[in-house]
Amino acid sequence: xxxxxxxxxxxxxxxxxxxxxxxxxxxxxxxxxxxxxxxxxxxxxxxxxxxxxxxxxxxxxxxxxxxxxxxxxxxxxxxxxxxxxxxxxxxxxxxxxxxxxxxxxxxxxxxxxxxxxxxxxxxxxxxxxxxxxxxxxxxxxxxxxxxxxxxxxxxxxx
Numbered sequence: 200x201x202x203x204x205x206x207x208x209x210x211x212x213x214x215x216x217x218x219x220x221x222x223x224x225x226x227x228x229x230x231x232x233x234x235x236x237x238x239x240x241x242x243x244x245x246x247x248x249x250x251x252x253x254x255x256x257x258x259x260x261x262x263x264x265x266x267x268x269x270x271x272x273x274x275x276x277x278x279x280x281x282x283x284x285x286x287x288x289x290x291x292x293x294x295x296x297x298x299x300x301x302x303x304x305x306x307x308x309x310x311x312x313x314x315x316x317x318x319x320x321x322x323x324x325x326x327x328x329x330x331x332x333x334x335x336x337x338x339x340x341x342x343x344x345x346x347x348x349x350x351x352x353x354x355x356x357x
Contacts, residue, residue: 205351207286214347215282219275221343225336241333243309247317248273254316278340281305285344298345305337 204210226244230236239245249266252258252273261269284304288297313319322330 207290208283210351211282211286211289211348212279213282213351214285214344215279216275217347218282218340218344219278222278222336222340223274225339229332229335236328241329241336242313242317242319243274243333243336246270247313247319251312251316282344282348285348289345289348294345294349298341301344302337302341305341306334309333309337 205213222243226240229240233240242248246263246266247270249261249268249270252269253261253266281301285297285301288300291297292300310322314321319325325333
């Protein structure tokens with residue numbers, strides 16, 4: 200059966216979703232490996248993203264559960280939409296430059312927006328294990344987006 204590629208915007212959103220899924224699974228695996236660690240693994244894995252959303256939207260005081268739910272909604276929406284950015288970069292620059300620029304964009308946003316909007320310490324003051332988790336989880340996300348964006352196909356209709 201002949202296979203054809205999905206249109207690039209759809210493929211790229213699917214790739215962003217695959218990246219978000221991979222990042223979420225990464226956190227699950229890291230928690231299993233670091234059983235003694237308590238609390239969030241990095242700021243993306245904390246209540247901070249939800250608190251940022253609540254502050255931007257001027258929501259009243261939220262419970263920790265509501266902050267977590269807002270953070271998850273943010274992760275899945277921007278994680279999927281960021282796939283479009285990779286798709287645009289891939290069309291313009293090809294691989295591996297697209298993934299390098301994409302990773303740089305993500306890390307620039309992470310290292311600037313958490314301190315600015317989430318009132319976290321600047322990245323050079325993050326604990327080493329938090330920084331390692333942040334870098335590794337984003338590397339997994341970028342790799343999953345790039346691989347999916349390069350290989351997602353749909354069976355052709357008969």
